[in-house]
Amino acid sequence: MDVKTLCLGVLSRGEASGYEIKKAFEEGPFSHFHQASFGSIYPALNALSTEGLVQLRAQAQDKRPDKKIYSITAKGRNALIAALMVEPAPDVMRSDFLFILSFAQYLPPARVDRLIGERIAWYRAMLARMESCSCAERPAGTDFVRGMGIAVYRAAADYLEAHRAELVAEIGDVPLQVAE
Amino acid sequence: MDVKTLCLGVLSRGEASGYEIKKAFEEGPFSHFHQASFGSIYPALNALSTEGLVQLRAQAQDKRPDKKIYSITAKGRNALIAALMVEPAPDVMRSDFLFILSFAQYLPPARVDRLIGERIAWYRAMLARMESCSCAERPAGTDFVRGMGIAVYRAAADYLEAHRAELVAEIGDVPLQVAE
DNA sequence: GGTTGCATGTAAATGGTTACATGATTGT
DNA sequence: ACAATCATGTAACCATTTACATGCAACC
Numbered sequence: 001m002d003v004k005t006l007c008l009g010v011l012s013r014g015e016a017s018g019y020e021i022k023k024a025f026e027e028g029p030f031s032h033f034h035q036a037s038f039g040s041i042y043p044a045l046n047a048l049s050t051e052g053l054v055q056l057r058a059q060a061q062d063k064r065p066d067k068k069i070y071s072i073t074a075k076g077r078n079a080l081i082a083a084l085m086v087e088p089a090p091d092v093m094r095s096d097f098l099f100i101l102s103f104a105q106y107l108p109p110a111r112v113d114r115l116i117g118e119r120i121a122w123y124r125a126m127l128a129r130m131e132s133c134s135c136a137e138r139p140a141g142t143d144f145v146r147g148m149g150i151a152v153y154r155a156a157a158d159y160l161e162a163h164r165a166e167l168v169a170e171i172g173d174v175p176l177q178v179a180e
Numbered sequence: 181m182d183v184k185t186l187c188l189g190v191l192s193r194g195e196a197s198g199y200e201i202k203k204a205f206e207e208g209p210f211s212h213f214h215q216a217s218f219g220s221i222y223p224a225l226n227a228l229s230t231e232g233l234v235q236l237r238a239q240a241q242d243k244r245p246d247k248k249i250y251s252i253t254a255k256g257r258n259a260l261i262a263a264l265m266v267e268p269a270p271d272v273m274r275s276d277f278l279f280i281l282s283f284a285q286y287l288p289p290a291r292v293d294r295l296i297g298e299r300i301a302w303y304r305a306m307l308a309r310m311e312s313c314s315c316a317e318r319p320a321g322t323d324f325v326r327g328m329g330i331a332v333y334r335a336a337a338d339y340l341e342a343h344r345a346e347l348v349a350e351i352g353d354v355p356l357q358v359a360e
Numbered sequence: 361g362g363t364t365g366c367a368t369g370t371a372a373a374t375g376g377t378t379a380c381a382t383g384a385t386t387g388t
Numbered sequence: 389a390c391a392a393t394c395a396t397g398t399a400a401c402c403a404t405t406t407a408c409a410t411g412c413a414a415c416c
Contacts, residue, residue, distance in 0.1 A: 001276045009283060018368055029282065033275040040404055042369055064412070065368050081286050088276035088295070096181045096268035098328065102209065103189060104321030106261050115268070140350040141284030148278065148339050155335030159328050170320040170397080178273040182375080200393055217377055222397055244384065245395050 002046040003036050004053075008072060008080040011054060013069035018042050029142055032126070032149045044064045045070055053079050068147065101167075109172045123157035181269065183216050183224040184233075188252060188260040191234060195251035198222050209322055212306070212329045225250055233259050281347075289352040296344045303337035 053076035233256035239247040
């Protein structure tokens with residue numbers, strides 16, 4: 001699933017600029033399972049425009065570059081649906097946090113405790129944001145995916161809270177720590 | 181966290197060949213949060229060897245390439261701990277599955293139902309594997325991370341099971357489906 | 361006075377995957 | 389007979405990130 005398809009997905013919900021698409025991946029409903037940077041979004045939008053999958057309308061602005069507002073075309077909608085019909089590639093998860101914790105025995109207990117604490121705070125903040133946004137007009141799929149994100153993040157945060165002290169105590173028993 | 185560090189992590193648990201390291205990322209205790217291919221592992225092991233972070237011992241084999249068994253050195257252990265002390269990069273999650281489901285409204289209900297069903301089966305299979313492997317001699321960190329994986333996968337599978345029918349019914353009501 | 365937000369875009373560097381090359385053995 | 393497992397390695401290819409370039413406005 002390349003950035004072009006991701007952009008089409010965002011635009012299928014309404015017109016947007018490149019900048020706004022970036023935000024959809026940072027804070028929006030896609031943020032917890034896909035991401036894209038400016039360096040990939042802008043070229044993707046150009047390509048989509050060339051292929052006729054999106055239309056663009058420039059909006060003049062004071063003392064700023066023109067805002068380029070993109071909207072999906074009928075051809076673009078077909079391309080999106082075609083991409084959605086392809087078998088999804090396996091999910092990819094990359095977590096340095098979990099890798100580091102796998103070796104908690106070699107680390108100062110204070111560091112392990114801090115890392116877990118920060119992660120709990122992060123999950124709780126995400127949960128608050130995801131739960132608050134309760135706009136009525138959400139399509140079934142979006143709602144389903146949001147619910148899944150909430151369920152998973154809650155499970156993660158709860159687990160960390162429930163087992164944090166236990167882990168820190170266990171490695172606290174072991175000598176030979178590196179100073180932090 | 182580059183492949184070199186990942187290899188050091190695996191080797192800190194005991195000597196292994198490149199082939200065995202690959203398996204650790206496919207089926208082992210790291211499989212749910214990191215992955216690496218041969219094309220990155222073999223060059224990484226060569227580099228680690230050059231830097232003196234691992235040692236290698238060739239084991240002759242009948243009618244097969246020599247098995248190169250790598251083991252971590254004292255210098256390698258220090259390098260691993262140093263890498264573990266660096267602030268972890270943010271977790272990355274990439275899920276075409278969730279992206280596709282976000283647009284369930286545009287898809288045939290049969291496809292949505294099948295995708296969810298397959299995913300549930302996958303989670304349940306992973307859970308069975310992770311729960312069965314109850315070797316006693318596991319360091320605290322490994323156990324903690326394994327427990328977290330189980331908690332999260334279980335939450336995901338449970339959520340999918342609980343909301344599958346609801347989603348399929350909701351999009352089933354809507355007309356204008358593409359034939360599968 | 362420094363950071364953040366708005367707004368677009370390019371180029372180099374990165375780091376990795378995919379595919380290829382080789383080949384015996386074991387299981388279906 | 390065919391696929392999978394074991395076993396190592398290289399090179400081309402790829403997509404994306406990072407850093408840079410530009411610049412004003414608002415906030416702290």
